[in-house]
Amino acid sequence: MATSRDDFGIAIRSALLQRGARQKFSLFVLILISIAIFLLDYSQLKPVKVLRSVINDGVYRISAISSSPIKFTSATKDFFINHLFIYEENKKLKEEVEELKKNKLSNSFLQTQNKKLQEVVQIEEKLSFTTVGAKIMLDKNSPYLNSAIINKGQNSGIKLGMPVLSKGHLVGRIVEVNFVSSRILLLNDLNSRIPVIVSPTGEQAILSGLGDQKPSLEYLPENFELTEENSVYTSGKDGVLFSGISIGKAVIEDNRAKVKLFTDPNQIFLVNVVLDKATDLEAM
């Protein structure tokens, strides 16, 4: 028994301290260095944060370059798939155009009516945003975080918490800002929580990421019944995100209120980071 314990001790000690012919450090030394780096990063000291920011920018650039063959392959595949279904898509689009033409007339009437009503209740018309365009540099999923990296950072006025839009719909918010890059926490990440409002009824809820494609609606009133007409917008209750940004359509799945996002966060390529609400003049 004692011999087997000794053998274990010798084997572990040897594994920890032994160095190969071409190795400069033993495992033990490297584990100690890793723990020291972890503690330094955890301390959140300002010089460490600045250093991490510089490292992040550098690594993200290299990552973006090294990922280009993967992106090219994926884009080529999408290109061929799109071409295969182009005839059907064209037919469908023609039908949609006809439908939209019909809706346009009724919309213009509703717009006029809405403007008049807003004048009556004196609501400020500030639904446009000042944004900065950015490109997705890196989009790598892990069991721990669903996030994407964009090629704009502090230099473009981006700050923590700013909402990120794709095709005009919310896809996430900024959780890390470096000098020339930032990280977006996507709406479907487990750590994402966004206060929302369910239209047209006006119920407040929290949109929580579940790690899959459809985030769930939580803290809805008990007797609330979802219909297919329900859309979800940001409520701006947290004081960080602006209100009225469209997110998706409410759906019931697995007996749970979920949201089918208008923009799939895993298919985004170009995004807009909302810097501020634009004034009416800017919006024009």
Add this chain to the structure above:
Amino acid sequence: MAINIKKFKNDLLRLVPLLFLIYICISEFHTQFYMWKIFSFNLQFIIIYYWILRDPSIIGYGFVFLCGMINDVVLSLPLGTSAISYLFVSLVAAYVRNATVRSTMYTDWFTFIIAIIIGNFITFFLLTKFTEIEIEYSLVFYNSLFTFILYPAFWLIFELYKRAISLRTYD
């Protein structure tokens, strides 16, 4: 001259596993397949475990540490998290190498469970105790399960590759 070219080719072939490891850490190489929801695996664990166990001269501990650091930056984890996890996977592999006389695919596969458990436990512990990142336990479990299941397939590929480069070296 001819000998130099041959040596260069051999050295390059020996570098391939290391370059592949660095590439999957730094690039958008997906081992998390979103469309199948639960299917994901940790290819880094497999590469590190196999090569540290079978031929530690191919991937040095220093590069394992470096890959861990790169992985942390790319995935936005606290610096050092993946490095500690990968180094402990290397520790298990180095221990198994020292403790066993003749290893087979089955012994490697069986001991790989311990490496996966220790590696994932360290990541899990550091993230839950020192950060506010929420972890979906089921995703981590499935990730570990598929990493374990897929090990023999990669073992076979790496074994064939190792034999090919050994044959070239002693050619």
